[in-house]
Amino acid sequence: xxxxxxxxxxxxxxxxxxxxxxxxxxxxxxxxxxxxxxxxxxxxxxxxxxxxxxxxxxxxxxxxxxxxxxxxxxxxxxxxxxxxxxxxxxxxxxxxxxxxxxxxxxxxxxxxxxxxxxxxxxxxxxxxxxxxxxxxxxxxxxxxxxxxxxxxxxxxxxxxxxxxxxxxxxxxxxxxxxxxxxxxxxxxxxxxxxxxxxxxxxxxxxxxxxxxxxxxxxxxxxxxxxxxxxxxxxxxxxxxxxxxxxxxxxxxxxxxxxxxxxxxxxxxxxxxxxxxxxxxxxxxxxxxxxxxxxxxxxxxxxxxxxxxxxxxxxxxxxxxxxxxxxxxxxxxxxxxxxxxxxxxxxxxxxxxxxxxxxxxxxxxxxxxxxxxxxxxxxxxxxxxxxxxxxxxxxxxxxxxxxxxxxxxxxxxxxxxxxxxxxxxxxxxxxxxxxxxxxxxxxxxxxxxxxxxxxxxxxx
Numbered sequence: 252x253x254x255x256x257x258x259x260x261x262x263x264x265x266x267x268x269x270x271x272x273x274x275x276x277x278x279x280x281x282x283x284x285x286x287x288x289x290x291x292x293x294x295x296x297x298x299x300x301x302x303x304x305x306x307x308x309x310x311x312x313x314x315x316x317x318x319x320x321x322x323x324x325x326x327x328x329x330x331x332x333x334x335x336x337x338x339x340x341x342x343x344x345x346x347x348x349x350x351x352x353x354x355x356x357x358x359x360x361x362x363x364x365x366x367x368x369x370x371x372x373x374x375x376x377x378x379x380x381x382x383x384x385x386x387x388x389x390x391x392x393x394x395x396x397x398x399x400x401x402x403x404x405x406x407x408x409x410x411x412x413x414x415x416x417x418x419x420x421x422x423x424x425x426x427x428x429x430x431x432x433x434x435x436x437x438x439x440x441x442x443x444x445x446x447x448x449x450x451x452x453x454x455x456x457x458x459x460x461x462x463x464x465x466x467x468x469x470x471x472x473x474x475x476x477x478x479x480x481x482x483x484x485x486x487x488x489x490x491x492x493x494x495x496x497x498x499x500x501x502x503x504x505x506x507x508x509x510x511x512x513x514x515x516x517x518x519x520x521x522x523x524x525x526x527x528x529x530x531x532x533x534x535x536x537x538x539x540x541x542x543x544x545x546x547x548x549x550x551x552x553x554x555x556x557x558x559x560x561x562x563x564x565x566x567x568x569x570x571x572x573x574x575x576x577x578x579x580x581x582x583x584x585x586x587x588x589x590x591x592x593x594x595x596x597x598x599x600x601x602x603x604x605x606x607x608x609x610x611x612x613x614x615x616x617x618x619x620x621x622x623x624x625x626x627x628x629x630x631x632x633x634x635x636x637x638x639x640x641x642x643x644x645x646x647x648x649x650x651x652x653x654x655x656x657x658x659x660x661x662x663x664x665x666x667x668x669x670x671x672x673x674x675x676x677x678x679x680x681x682x683x684x685x686x687x688x689x690x691x692x693x694x695x696x697x698x699x700x701x702x703x704x705x706x707x708x709x710x
């Protein structure tokens with residue numbers, strides 16, 4: 252294929268909004284360069300993403316009928332339709348779309364197929380003489396730590412003590428996982444994730460069979476982990492660039508714009524812990540009391556804690572009266588991108604999901620890292636706090652992983668204090684990273700380079 256020739260790319264992401272949406276963001280970047288995209292998506296979920304398709308002339312949705320699996324509510328298609336515990340059954344249902352996917356690929360005959368968890372896809376593409384490309388939403392640092400051949404060759408019986416030590420050759424030799432985090436990783440190695448397949452086996456089998464591997468990111472941040480993975484798997488690893496969110500076409504709701512506008516620049520703490528994290532009542536109380544303890548105005552976007560139907564039912568005694576209009580706790584969807592851009596927001600407390608971290612890095616608000624107990628979130632927090640030093644992590648108990656109101660308050664005050672030595676270092680590093688990510692033509696150059704490597708792959 253000649254350099255510069257347009258590609259036909261099929262996208263088949265995991266049936267979770269946190270994967271479907273980033274795949275569509277990337278599809279927009281590729282379609283902007285003239286590449287044709289065939290996007291495989293659960294039938295009823297299509298309407299949720301159509302508004303984000305910026306190039307409908309080049310990006311075409313192909314709906315899939317998601318089979319019913321015993322144990323799932325009827326009509327469930329994605330993880331947003333079910334509780335966290337039922338996620339593996341969504342994966343089983345996705346595996347059962349294999350015949351539909353093969354038929355579509357046979358009819359469409361794309362040059363290459365992007366996938367993440369469907370480890371069986373490369374066997375289909377090999378038969379059809381189509382290239383496969385395992386594109387991850389999680390960071391290369393996470394995949395390197397958890398799923399490299401050096402790690403996987405040890406089998407599933409690794410202990411928490413084994414997992415506190417990085418695999419052989421890992422770019423950072425001293426990673427310092429907490430004991431409770433290593434225990435979680437050890438348990439996850441025995442976690443069944445759809446169709447009787449263990450979670451890490453599913454990922455590793457895809458990595459072993461795919462023609463090439465891809466991640467969101469840039470070499471300035473991810474370079475050491477990309478080099479490590481190329482050595483470990485003996486195949487090319489491409490970076491798509493940071494895939495920054497497109498500027499929103501909507502404006503901030505008057506309700507939030509009016510409230511945020513009532514405070515001085517850089518004074519508000521915005522806390523958002525993702526769409527799936529439900530805190531215990533105790534941790535919910537500690538978080539709210541910690542935000543109150545900072546003395547700063549705050550906006551917290553949280554799910555009701557475990558055992559509660561509403562946010563207000565779970566408030567600590569007297570909390571609502573004490574914070575009044577200075578603190579708001581909200582449980583619904585919010586325009587996060589626009590909130591983070593608002594000049595009054597000075598601090599972002601995040602669960603360390605990849606999308607939220609990117610949104611935090613490209614804005615002026617300082618970042619407080621409070622990772623959810625998820626392998627990617629844990630590794631992201633360590634990279635951001637100890638590797639890049641662009642944020643401050645909330646201290647937690649070594650064994651139980653619990654934070655306190657004091658540890659929440661301390662982390663927020665560090666990043667909000669212009670005279671604190673650690674806070675100053677973090678602010679300086681964050682500013683440098685923001686300037687890099689937003690510098691003229693930086694992302695354009697990254698995506699252009701990514702497209703060239705894809706074109707070389709399919710020749």
